[in-house]
Amino acid sequence: MRINVMSIFVSDQRAALEFYTAVLGFVPVADVPLGEFSWLTIASSEDPDGMQILLEPNNHPAVEPFRSAIVADGIPWASFAVDDVQAEYDRLSERGVVFTQAPTDFGPVTTAVFDDTVGNLIQLTAMNAAPA
Structure with missing residues (x-):
């Protein structure tokens, strides 16, 4: 599957x-x-x-209340993998994308979150190299 x-x-x-x-x-x-x-x-x-x-x-009546609540809490709807979060942040920022979370290192992963302009927050993620 x-x-x-x-x-x-x-x-x-x-x-x-x-x-x-x-x-x-x-x-x-x-x-x-x-x-x-x-x-x-x-x-x-x-x-x-x-x-x-x-x-x-998003025309189903259940969608907007749910989506509004998760956006208000800063929860991304989806996560897209990238090789370098900072590089994508820079590229997309130059294209006018609004980020709600700048690149942040969480140890094993770095993430950033942006507004997709049609009602959602989307997260970018990249796995960090394991410490040597």
């Missing part, structure tokens, strides 16, 4: 697609119209045939 698709609830599918592709560098995979919304997925440019993220509309 493996993960095929995971959802990120978004307030605006088209704005999410623009942010995740033009700013973060993901690639579009599927855009299937389904009435008012679309089955809209993206994938990592480093693994375009790998796991997809569904940019899912």
Whole structure:
């Protein structure tokens, strides 16, 4: 068993697609119209045939109260692995991405957290080298 698709609830599918592709560098995979919304997925440019993220509309009544509560508590919805958190922080900051947590070393891992502009906090993570 493996993960095929995971959802990120978004307030605006088209704005999410623009942010995740033009700013973060993901690639579009599927855009299937389904009435008012679309089955809209993206994938990592480093693994375009790998796991997809569904940019899912947040129109279910349970989504917004839950999402608002976790954002208010500073909890990221998803975590994306990177090789160098500081380098990604610098690159994305230059592109206008707003971070709620600067790169922070937690021993075995370094993380940073940003606002994805469509209602979520997303965490960047990189494993730190084990001490010699």
